[in-house]
Amino acid sequence: MTATVNQTKLRCVVQAATLVAACSIASPVVSAADDLLERGRYLTYAGGCISCHTEDVEDAAPLAGGRALETPFGTFFSPNITPHRETGIGDWSEDGFLAALWQGISPEGEHYFPAFPYTSYTGVSRADGLAIRAYLLSLDPVSKVNREHDLSWYMSSRLAAGAWKAVNFEPRRFTPEAGRDEQWNRGAYLVRHLGHCGECHTPRGVTGVLDRGAEMAGGELGSEKIPNITPHASDGIGRWSTSDIEYFLDFGMLPGGDFAGSSMAEVIEDNTSKLTREDRLAIAAYLKSLPPLESAYD
Amino acid sequence: MQRKSITVFLTFAVSAVLSLQAFADTTPEDAKDYRAAIMTSLRGHIGAASMITRGLVENDGHLVSHAEGLAASAKELDRLFPAGSDVGESESLPLIWEEPEAFAAAIKKLQDATAEFVTAAKGGDAETIGAAFRNVGMSCRGCHDRYRESD
Numbered sequence: 505m506t507a508t509v510n511q512t513k514l515r516c517v518v519q520a521a522t523l524v525a526a527c528s529i530a531s532p533v534v535s536a537a538d539d540l541l542e543r544g545r546y547l548t549y550a551g552g553c554i555s556c557h558t559e560d561v562e563d564a565a566p567l568a569g570g571r572a573l574e575t576p577f578g579t580f581f582s583p584n585i586t587p588h589r590e591t592g593i594g595d596w597s598e599d600g601f602l603a604a605l606w607q608g609i610s611p612e613g614e615h616y617f618p619a620f621p622y623t624s625y626t627g628v629s630r631a632d633g634l635a636i637r638a639y640l641l642s643l644d645p646v647s648k649v650n651r652e653h654d655l656s657w658y659m660s661s662r663l664a665a666g667a668w669k670a671v672n673f674e675p676r677r678f679t680p681e682a683g684r685d686e687q688w689n690r691g692a693y694l695v696r697h698l699g700h701c702g703e704c705h706t707p708r709g710v711t712g713v714l715d716r717g718a719e720m721a722g723g724e725l726g727s728e729k730i731p732n733i734t735p736h737a738s739d740g741i742g743r744w745s746t747s748d749i750e751y752f753l754d755f756g757m758l759p760g761g762d763f764a765g766s767s768m769a770e771v772i773e774d775n776t777s778k779l780t781r782e783d784r785l786a787i788a789a790y791l792k793s794l795p796p797l798e799s800a801y802d
Numbered sequence: 803m804q805r806k807s808i809t810v811f812l813t814f815a816v817s818a819v820l821s822l823q824a825f826a827d828t829t830p831e832d833a834k835d836y837r838a839a840i841m842t843s844l845r846g847h848i849g850a851a852s853m854i855t856r857g858l859v860e861n862d863g864h865l866v867s868h869a870e871g872l873a874a875s876a877k878e879l880d881r882l883f884p885a886g887s888d889v890g891e892s893e894s895l896p897l898i899w900e901e902p903e904a905f906a907a908a909i910k911k912l913q914d915a916t917a918e919f920v921t922a923a924k925g926g927d928a929e930t931i932g933a934a935f936r937n938v939g940m941s942c943r944g945c946h947d948r949y950r951e952s953d
Contacts, residue, residue, distance in 0.1 A: 747856050755936055756943040761849030763943040765952035772943075 544639025547632050549778040551625070551698045553640075555770060557582045568592070568646040573619050574726050577712065578655030580619040588645035601637045602630065607675045608665075615665040617653070618673075618712065627678035627697030672713040684793075687782075691790025694783060695720075699775070704730045704767075707800035721797040728767055729801060736796035749788035750781065833887035837894075840875050840882055847871040848942065851919075855935045865931070869923040872938065873916040879909045893951040905949060912941040 548554055548567075559570035569584035587594040593601065600611035608615060608622035616622060625633075658664065678697050680689040695701045706714045707723045715721075722732035722739075735742040741749065748759040753776035756763050776784065828836075851868040853859045883905070888894050898905050915937045922934035 747858070751852060751856075751939075755939040757848070757852060757939045759849075761845040761847070761852060763939065763946045765943075765947045765950055767952075769943065769947045769952075 540635055540638050541642050544635035547636045548639050549775055552775050555774045557585050565646040568648045569650055577659045580653045581651040583650040584648045585640055586643055586646040587641045588647050591647050591649050592645055594645055598634060602633050605633050614662050615669055617665045621700040621703045623673055624697050624700035624703060626675045687786045687789050691786035694787050695790050705733050718797060718800050720794055721800040732799040733791055734794045734797045735792055739799040742796055746788045750784045753784045830887045830889045833884050834889050834892050837882040840878055844875045855931055865923045869920040873920050876913045876916040895949050895951055898949050908945045915941045
């Protein structure tokens, strides 16, 4: 199920990265690289990469792409992000990877459709982006050709993606907000950027752009209504305590002890349950700090 | 302790006999409502146990009662889904009856998890209790994700 790190390859990455000649390298270096990969793995789960880039079938190769994402503009199929040189991202440089993450541009200079949440990932730090890359490159390459998106005619060109981007997007790293504590800023970083919660929980305008003024006031995913998670007492999660939120993100328990299935179940399984408790509490602290809004949908 | 076990045993024995009689003319609606009632009891014990586990409410020995309540209700799950009880406002998905073995395995998971939670609650170690409680939650969710209609 979960992707396993090939230890031999890991050593080689270490070698390449540190220009150390022998394979039996000094342990502090190995542990620094191990830390990098471990952090990259953590961020790959926290960032949801693992969910969207893994096909929704039994025994699917992790991160080899192929998952369908249905949107009002057509169906997108996630690409292969294993280190396969021809079909994956094996040939991508650090800068190429960061350009994809931060600006939605492929190494060939093509614009990605915002189904890939680069509009959120643009806030991800350089260190985190590179840790994710290091982890992805440490995995076994899987040969799997990307499937073409199936889009409405007016979206069927990458130019449309470029035009959309020119109007709706400004690349920008996250900077901690002065006057807020470390926990809040960590939560903001996770919710707005790495975890890209707003991609589902924030409503969109007609062009599909997120309405940042209604952050977390609820959205729609296909036919599913995505809940308002602002602290609004009746429409949102205003009655949830911090530990209610933490428990929900950990294993899906609603306040009061129920366990309701939804598309969030998978997010909990693959992403939020894999976070540290501190990160879940940071998310809770951030969500509780948002202005309480009425739901964006009926 | 001995007396408690006997009481528990007798309670089960008596309710088993009663239930056998009751089931003779149980309608599908009754079966569905009974199932919902047991689910509500599970939810109540989970909610209460979670508050004690999180330290929001004093334990005072009550965690064991809730754990035992969970284990007792979990034991009943096997008989809560008779064929044809998918009626009215039921949230049970047809998959329950389409893959009975997988469903039985999912129930067994909860039964094992709740039994372990009872042991943990009696043991009193906070970390073990937390982990055991999480396991109970995971088995609830595992089943609901697959077999219960989502919102």
